[in-house]
Amino acid sequence: MDPAPKRRRIQRSASPTYKLDDEDDSYEPYVPVAQRRLARLEKLAAFGANSEKENARKQLEEISEREDAEKEEERERERARKERTLLMEAQDVHSRKAAEDAKKTDVEKVEEADAEILAAIASRRKLASDLELAKGIQYAESLKTSWRPPKYILDRSDEQHRKLREKYHIIVDGEDIPPPIEHFVDMKIPDPMLRFLKSNKIVTPTPIQLQGIPTAFSGRDMIGIAFTGSGKTLAFCLPLIMLALEEETKLSFVRGEGPVGVILCPSRELATQTYENMLTWTAAIAKEGKYPRLNTLLCIGGISMGEQSHVLNKGLHVVVATPGRLIDMLEKKRFTFNNCKYLCMDEADRMIDLGFEDDVRNIMSFFKRQRQTLLFSATMPRKIQDFAQQSLIKPILVNVGRAGAANLDVLQVVEYVKQEAKMVYLLECLQKTAPPVIIFSENKNEVDDIQEYLLLKGIEAVAIHGSKTQEERQYAIKSFKSGAKDVMVASGVASKGLDFNDIQHVIIFSMPKEIEDYVHQIGRTGRSGKTGIATTFVNMNTPEQTLLDLKYLLMEAGQKVPMFLQSIDDPRAAQGGSLKGCPVCGGLGHGISNCPKLEDAQRRQMASHRAADDGGGY
Incomplete structure (x- = not known):
């Protein structure tokens, strides 16, 4: 057995020694501030005479007093800060604001409130795709086209262009505005189209066409505003037809290609009407065989797309659609917008309103x-114009008359009729003119009641409103347009853009709350330079604010204002405020804070939020 190994002694390092503070030779005792000041004073005194000593003492005393005062102020501020609460600060802010508000007049308070509402509306995102907004894509220049005006028109001076616009009461705004052109032939429109227009007694362009068509031909983004029945449809359809013809002539479209452009409409009826116009115009151009036939697709809810499979099986040039069905077709990839470069929105103020935005x-x-x-x-109120201009690329505004003004070719008659007497008086009004006649009501049930009453009285009448099936709506419009039916009873769905031949009389059975709707409804008559009559029933059920809007609209159009409307006073005038129109709906009788359109939009928004919340539960 091996011996146990010897332990080796480990040499430990010496323990450290610590010196306490009181044993430190370098320790210096604390010297009070006053003694240090005296020491500094004595030091200074050693180098100067008595006068210098006195000056030094005074300087030192001043410095000392200033330092003491600053420290005391800081202590007081700190004490006050600890004692003061957030509630007290809020009360102070509130009292200051109340004092400022007390100095303001009622008009200034209303103007401030209006400005806040406008600022909230202005915060809306610009009208662009989510991808463009996310990537920050911005286009600096408008699209380039091959179209050019004739040389003799280009050679005209800006003063000549201005005088021509003044002659037709055209207001324009924007950069590098294309010249107005007085004749279709100078717009370089194909001969077959010129002959077709002439055969339909369309010889010269209307004011919106005179400036709008050259603007669209130039590839410019545009906001076009004009009276109902002034030829806006041709102004935006013709440029798309020409663009599609150019693309088809370069290289024929085959299945799966296209469209070149899309026209969006807020209602099925308006989309159907625009589609029928496109078919008529494209057929007229292709009739002589000199130009190719263009394919147009109608894309609306309530109809089977299988019926138009023959169009989808060929190259597609133009799509006329309502938003819901168009989104459905794009998501199903029935066609794409890969080569689409033309987007038009008819009744655009409705399209970019809260409902369709x-x-x-x-x-x-x-x-x-x-x-x-x-x-x-x-009808495109100033606020919608501003919003649209932010969203477009170097846009040009073409405005014929005030946006939202009534058609001057319509004689407006406003009658006070008690609710229970409306049906009887309706029969009397129908005797004023020969058929066809349109009757408008805001209530769907009332539309059906009026139709039933007229049928009982032996009057051929059809009805149209949002709760009807697509087949019923199409039958009503077709039979009314063909003359098979004398009267159409309609809700607001038939008031936007629909063009009926030779309507001499429009009866507004129940006055709509929004004056914009009234302007569209009376615009079903007095179209294309013809005259017409609009009879409106009002009574105690009609809101006073709506009556005030109506009063100012009649005054603006130079129409007779009944005594019961004249007696309605504007509260803004009593406050001494300015009588500017509402920037949201264009009504002249109220400000933005009382706008029925804004209130309705807010109600819809809240309802959609509630529906979303309810849908999230179990």
């Missing part, structure tokens, strides 16, 4: 390239 953004997200965007309407 999200759908429009969704549709824009399917575009893969820059597009030319055109917005047309008879």
Whole structure:
């Protein structure tokens, strides 16, 4: 057994020694501030005479007093800060604001409130696709086209262009505005189209066409505003037809290709009417065989797309659609917008309003390239114009008359009729003119009641409203247009853009709350330079604010204002405020804070939020 190993002694390092503070030779005792000041004073005194000593003492005393005062102020501020609460600060702010508000007049308070509402509306995102907004894509220049005005028109001076616009009461705004052109032939429109227009007694362009068609031909983004029945449809359809013809002539479209452009409409009826116009005009151009036939697709809810499979099986040039069905077709990839470069919105103020704005953004997200965007309407309030101009590329505003003004070719008659006497008086009004006649009511049940009453009295009448099936709506419009039925009873669905031949009389059975709707409804008569009559029933059920809007609209159009409307006073005038129109709906009788359109939009928004919340539960 091996011996145990020897332990080796480990040499430990010496323990450290610590010196306490009181044993430190370098320790210096604390010297009070006063003694240090005296020491500094004595030091200074050693180097100067008595006078210098006195000056030094005074300087030192001043410095000392100033330092003491600053420290005391800081202590007081700290004490006050600890004692003061957030509630006290809020009360102070509130009292200051109340004092400022007390100095303001009622008019200034209203103007401030209006400015806040406008600022909230202005915060809306611009009208573009989510992809463009996310990537920050911005286009600096408008689309380039091959169209050029004739040389003799280009050679005219700006003063000559201005005088021509003044002659037709055209207001324009924008950069590098294309010249107005007085004759269709100078717009370089194909001969077959010129002959077709002439055969339909369309010889010279209307004011919106005179400036709008050259603007659209130039590839410019545009906001077009003109009276109902002034030829806006031709102004935005013709440029798309020419663009599609040019693309088809370069290289024929085959299945799966196209469209070149899309026209969006807020209602099925308006989309159907625009589609029928496109078919008529494209057929007229292709009739002589000199130009190719263009394919147009109608894309609306309530109809089977299988019926138009023959169009989808060929190259597609133009799509006329309502937003819902168009989104459905794009999501199913029945066609794409990969080569689409023309987007037009008819009744655009409705299209980009709260009801359709999200759908429009969704549709824009399917575009893969820059597009030319055109917005047309008879009623486009200033706020919508501003919003649209932010969203378009170097847009040109073409305005014929005030946006939202009534058609001057319509004689407006306003009658006070008690609710229970309306049906009886309706029969008397129908005797004023020969058929066809349109009767408008805001209530769907009332529309059906009026139709039933007229049928019992032996009057051939049809009815149309949003709760009717698509077949019923199409039958009503077709039979009314053909003359088989004398009277159409309609809700607001038939008031936007629909063109009926030779309507001499429109009866508004129940006055709509929004003055814009009234302007569209009376615009079904007095179209294309013809005259017409609009009779409106009002009574105690009609809101006073709506009557005030109506009063100012009649005054603006130079119409007779009944005594019961004259007696309604404007509260803004009593406050000494300015009588500017509402920037949201264009009504002249109220401000933005009392706007029925804004209130309705807010109600719809809240209802949609509630529906979304309810849908999230179990």
